[in-house]
Amino acid sequence: MSTSLPGSEEPLDPQAARLAAKVRMLMLVSALTTVLAVGAVLAVIGYRLFKAEGSAGIVEVTATLPKGARIISTVAAGERITVTIQIADAIEIRTFDAKTLQPAGRLKFLAEP
Helix, strand or coil, X not given: CCCECCCCCCECCHHHHHXXXXXXXXXXXXXXXHHHHHXXXXXXXXXXXXXXXCCCXXXXXXXXXXXXXXXXXXXXXXXXXXXXXXXXXXEEEEEEECCCCCEEEEEEECCCC
């Protein structure tokens, strides 16, 4: 291997050759680090895309309401679904987990006699 600059016929002195070798090594380390970093980012993105929660399928649930009940509103916030129901003169709020649609809580409001 020749230790001369491209396009010149004169060989480099030993000190310049060591400096050129050191620069080549630093460039190689930098390139390998960049390739590893890009590979790690792509691996994380791929993992997130293919292992996302909730992508297993469709969940169906039937919730029964008392006779004469009326749904006033529904709200989806975060990981909860809230349904406000009017039953006769009372208001009830039912909360469900958004992923499993399982009941998470019930809050009743009754008027004082």
